[in-house]
Each structure stands twice: as C-alpha cells, then as structure tokens.
Amino acid sequence: MTAGTGTHRHWLPIGIRAERRLETPRWLPIATLAIGLLVALLISGALIALIGGDPFLVFRHILNASFGSLGVLSDTLVKATPLIFTGLACAVAFRMRLWNIGAEGQLFLGAWGASAVVLVPLLPPGVSPFVVIPVMIVAGVVAGALWGGIAGWLKARFGVNEIITTLMLNYIAIQWVRFWVFGPWSEGGFQLSEQFPREAWLPRLTDFAKAIPDFAGLTIHLGFLIAIACACLVWLWLARTRTGYEIRLIGDNPRAAHYAGIDIGRMVILVMLVSGGLAGLAGMSEVSGSVHRLQDGFSPGYGFTGVIIAYLARFNPFGVIVAAIAFGGLILAGREIQPAGIPSMIQGIVLFCVICSDVLLRYRVRLVRR
C-alpha cells in the first residue's frame, strides 16, 4: 500500500504543501506586497539582463527619471493625477465586487463634458475662472457618472453583466470624442479642438512663477490636490458612513446584505454613478489641467491602468495614491528608456506578481520532505 500510486509521481525529494490560513496578521498584506514587488523586480531585472541591458543601471535610471529632481517629480505627479482618479473609480466599484472596467470610457465622457462647457460654449467667453472651473468639474463628473450609470442601471434592472457593458461602452465613448474632435470641434481639420482659454485651465505651480521663481516649469496642477481630496472622501465614505458600510457588506457577502434589507440594485446604480463620476473627473482634470484641449487619444489607457492601480492598492483609497504615483513614475521613466516594450512589460510583471502574492495571504506555504 505504501507503493501504490503514490511514489512515481514524486520525482523531487521535497514537495510544497499549502494549508489554508485561519488568521491573517495585520502585517501580512504589506509583507506579501513587498515579496510580490521583490519578485517582480527580480524577473524584470532578469529580463533586462537577458536582452543585454544592465538591470541596476536601468532601475537607477528609472528612479532618476521619475523622482530624481523637483522637475521630474512634478511630471510624475502630473502623470499620477488621472491614475489616482481612475484607481479610485475602480477601487470603489471593486469593493462591492462590481467589475467596472469602463473607467476609460467614463474618463473620455468626462473630458468631453468638461470640454463642452468651453467649446459649445455653455458659458459666455471671459467669465471668471472661479465660475468656469467649477462648472467644468460638474459637467465632467455628471457626464462620467451617467456613462457609468448606464451599466449600473442595466445590471440592477436586467442583470446584465457589467464587465461586458462597461467594456463596450469604452469604445462608444472613445469614438464619440473622436467624432467631436474630427468634426464639430476640429481645429483646422486636425483631430483636436482649439486650445481652451486660460480661464478654463486648472492653475499650475508654474503659473505662480512670478511670485515664487522656484515654481517655474512645474506643471503640477490643481487636479492633483483634487485627486488627493477625493481619496480622503472615498475613504471616509467607505469607512464611516451608512452607504459605505452597505458597500462593504455587499462586497463581502451579497446574500447577507440582501438579508440585512439592503436594496442591492439601488446600491449598484449608486456605486456605478460614483465610480463613473470619479473617472469623469480624471478626464476633466486631464483636459483642463494638462492637455488644455480635447484631442483624440489624449489618454494612453489611464482607465485600464486604474484597474491595475486599484488591485495594487488592494482597493484602499490611500494605497491608490501610492500605487498611482509609482505607476506615474514608471510611465514617465518608460519614455526615457524606450518608447514602448520593456516599461509596459515591467508594469505587467508587477501586477502579475502582486496578484500571485495574494495566495500567500490565504495559504501558509510549507516545504515538506517526501
């Protein structure tokens, strides 16, 4: 019976045994995250070495190019700003196990809504920025929220899978913006609108260079502060309010939430509106704070990167800020190293390793002698 079917399968003297963890210590999520990042670094390093690069040189270059001086740090934060918004948008939805992967489309709609204020124009020219900016924010949020709300309503009312609808709505939103920048709002036949008037620009640090000369050239804009504020609000919402509690309850066990008397359909719509609104804000902040016009393809997939950011942050709003800044740096440095290829592969490897490291959260892994 010892022989049996057992022996021939074990060609290694040592095997791996995984046992389910009964308890998760508080430090464990951070430790597993660190392990995941370390492994990602090793694999990326090996990859760089394989194609003939010096991993240490490349990593140092990445650090320098993204955090090495005030100037590049400002650029990194500019890149991080839309990622914070889209990361929050995804984190809020994912908390309720609502898989909104349509932040990209909601971002485009938000940008379109904000642009419409200037380009239609909805406000007469020459109005104070203290009016224009808030109106643009509201327009961006509402447009993004409604775009997300469509998927929410379809899910709540007919049980349509939100993964499919949000994914498909992305394409419509992107083409919708394309239609406007190629057609009605096109500047001289190019696929971009005219530049927004100055009162529609989110203030940047460089705008205050006259008063404080050190700010010259720093393009970080008000959108970053709004993003930080949003992260705080989202945290407060989830941790301290009734609806936040309901979201956490639905996310952990929808059947228990239903039993507790929560109207899940209503919450699905609400959360999709909020999620879409946050993504819409990303679009608004990007066109008003950075691009200063609406143009085709102004987002290199910020909405999709938001999914990654939310996962890296384990759906924690403050974690989203950290992950977004790290990714902002990686995007920026990536352009320095290579226009495409390795930097995005590193991004993929990081996400892959972090998601795999989740196994360590749930299982205790041991090596056993055969």
Next chain:
Amino acid sequence: MTDTTVPAGMPHMHVPPVHADLAVAMTGIVKRFPGLIANDHVDFDLRPGEVHALLGENGAGKSTLMNILAGLYRPDEGEIRVRGGVFEPDSPRDAIAAGIGMIHQHFTLVPSLTVTENVLLGLDEPRFRLDLREYGARIAALGEHTGLRVDPDAQVWQLSVGEQQRVEILKMLYRGARVLVMDEPTAVLAPQETQELFRTLRGMTESGGSIVFISHKLDEVLAIADRITVLRRGKVTAAGIPAAGRTRPELARLMVGREILETIDKALVTPGPVVLEVRDVRASNDRDLEALHGVSLDLRAGEILGIAGVAGNGQTELAEVITGLRRCTGSIRVNGTEVANRPPRASIASGVAHIPEDRHGRGSAPNLSLTDNLVMKSYRSAPISRGWLLDRLAARRQARDLTTAYEVSAPSVDTEARLLSGGNLQRLIFAREISTGPSLMVAVQPSRGLDVGAVATVHRLLLERRGAGAAVLLISEDLDEILAISDRVAVIYEGRITGIVDSAGADIGELGLLMTGHAASDEVTAA
C-alpha cells in the same frame, strides 16, 4: 470475534491489535491545526464485517480522523495499516485504491449528469469510447446485488436525497471499496430512509465489508453499530467498546464529559393574538419549480410552531417568503401588515427576525468584523446611525454588550466573523436578531451542526423569546428538537402542510409517515 472489553469511562488499555485480521488499524494518530490538536494520539481499528461507530460532539475530531484515513489530510504522527500493510495515502485516489471510500456529508455529485456518468466520473476507464448502456447495465447489476436500487439513466437532480446517497455509495462500491466511511449519513434523511440505509449497511457488512459510521446521534449509533469509539476534544474516551447493552446516558457522558439534561423546562405560556397569518402561499424554488403549493398557517404570540419535514420540501422557501427574500403569491400578514412580496427591509421593520439556515452564506459577512456583523439589522437607526454617518463607538459599544450577554467568545469585537466556531457564530446571529426586539422569529435549522452545549443555548433562547411574548416559527429537520420545544407541529411535505398537531402527545411514527408522504392525512388533519 473477541471483544476487547473496556469499561466505559475507563482509560483505554492498549491491546496490541493483530494487524492482519483488521481491515484498518490506526495507531497513535496526531493531527495538529494552528491553535488546536484535532487528534491527540488516537487509536482506531476496524474489523472486517462490522459497523464501527465514531461518536463525538462537533469538533471532537471525528471527521479529521477519517479524512486522514481517506487521504485528505496527512497525520503529523502515527501509523495506519490496511489489512496488515502500512498505508500512507497522499490523496483520496490512493485511499480508494486501497479499498477505502469516504462518503461526505455534502454529496459530490454532478446534478446534471446521469447516475452512470456520476459513477464513472474520475475513473480511468473507459479510456475513450463511453458506452453508457453497457456501463449502466453493470451499475444496475451492482445496485441489484447490493440492494442499492437506482435508475442508472436518471439525472442526479431528479433523485431524492436518499437516492443520491445511494449513488454515492454505489460510486464507492464500483471502485472496489471494502471499507466505507460515512460522515453523518442520516443528517439529511427521513426516518424511513434511515431505516432503509441501515438495512443496506447491514447487507454490506454481511458480505464482509466494513463500515465506519460517524455520528453524534446516540439512538442511531445504538441501533446500527457493533462497536463504538468515542472522541472528546481530540482524545479517545472509549475505544471500540461493544455497542450491545450501552445506554444513551452512558454514551452521552463519554461524549461531553457531563450528564446532558435531556428534558427541557417549558414554562406555561398562554398564546396571545395571532402574529403571523399565512394564506394560500405559493412560491417557486431557485430552479423555477413550484416549491410551495398553497401553504396556510397561523402563529400566535407566545407560541412556538415547529415545521417538521425532510430537507427540500419547501421549508427554505417558506422562511424566505415570510422574511421578504423570495417572491410569492398569496398573503402573509405580520401583526396585520401585509409583508408578502415586500422587500426584506419591510419585513425587518414589521418586527420579523430571521435565523437563516445558512449561517455562513447568508447570516454573516465572513470577512467583516463582529461589530459589522452585529449591527447588520440596527445600523439604520440611532444610536448607531447619525444621519449619513455611522457612530463607530456606539456600534462597538453595542457589539461589546451583545458579545458579553450572549457569550460569543472571540478575542475582540474587531475579529473577523469567519474565525468564529459554529456555536459562537450562531450565538452572534441570535444576539443580533433578538436585539431588534422582534415580534416574530423565524428560525431555520437553528441547531444544525452545533455541539450539545450550543444546541441547549439555542433552545433556551428560543424558549425565552416565547416567554417574552414573541411568536416563533421553528423550521427543523430534527424531529426530537421540534417535539421538545414546540407547542404545535406542522408537517410539510412537497410544499404542502400535511398535518398540524399539538406536540404534546404527538406520535413520532405517525409524523415520520407524514414527513415521507405516506400520509394517512385525513386522520391527522382532523386532530
């Protein structure tokens, strides 16, 4: 057979077993889980042709021990011999190759496949072409031979629970099992089906097979077992004692280490006005088949109405339509307010508390804290709700008060609910539901899977509600439980109430017949 007679309650004397004569010999088995020792130097042996009962409370280590034998766990220490040879299984596949088959409490059948397909599932043979008719005939012949008759072409979802269990047994026999481990096999069966199972098991032992019968039900163990091994907190308290001549109190003492009070004090309560009025309710189950065919009931304040029936006869659906979790036709009034087809919140607001059947899947949020779990029904109102905001201090205060009052033992109110044992989780659910001050309490299988101590608490809490003037609807498959604490018993069979009787003086045999649809219904409804 020579019995190694050990007086009950005495430390077990080690008699070196003659390995070759034994179907299974487990010696000195130790299995540790983080924070507890599930098996602490356990010895267990099984002779050919016997039914050996493994008796113990929940968490005593019975299933762990047998999971080790079935190759699901590896022991940390100890030796297993099967028919004399050392046996170190790495998987259930190794165990079945050695002729050991385990039948778990939750069946492992694929509902949409036929009996034949289920029996063949996972086998290496046939290698390529599957001639269902040929294999069906073989399985039918095996069933005929062993008395396990099932239609090989039937799809599993069409079968009753008892028939599904037969398929599980057939699966093991087809794989050549000579040792059958059955984990609480009667938990899902009606009394008649249990009798039938016992006849089957007897037939198998007569042809030389051996059976390990895991249970915590004393009557069944006394009825079927040749020998009994009792486990208490991972240790053996009686090793292979002969079953003949044992009494219930004796076994109960071995199991829990104290005399169980089997009689329950039931104070006299005069029923008040009607609280729950169910009229001609019809509802479908999750498969869209009608599960309730016109149920009508009345339930008064200060009264416990037990709903007896075998699982799957509409009990779950009945509880769900009353608590607003399922749509229906007909009328359901609680204190005069219509709650049928209203959202669950309406039912909560009109004073309905619900102890759900599925404690983990519905009654709690496993990864949220005890506090979050305890405020699930009260977070909408003061003091926990302050407008939009939740008062976390008030929530924690309430959680601390409730965990103390209901003896939910946990490190703190921030502990995640999934870490609670079954009894603790059920006390938490009771604490939450009672804290809303309900006038109607719907309790579904409230003591299922709990140990003796926790069961007693559940019964005490239900009787306290009755004493406090609440109406209690107790849905349970445990007829003893229903008869012990209900004032009246309604039997449900295939979505119909087939009879309502006073529990005092009710005849178990007659109820058993009603529960299986062999209704002499006219006699009983008259009662």
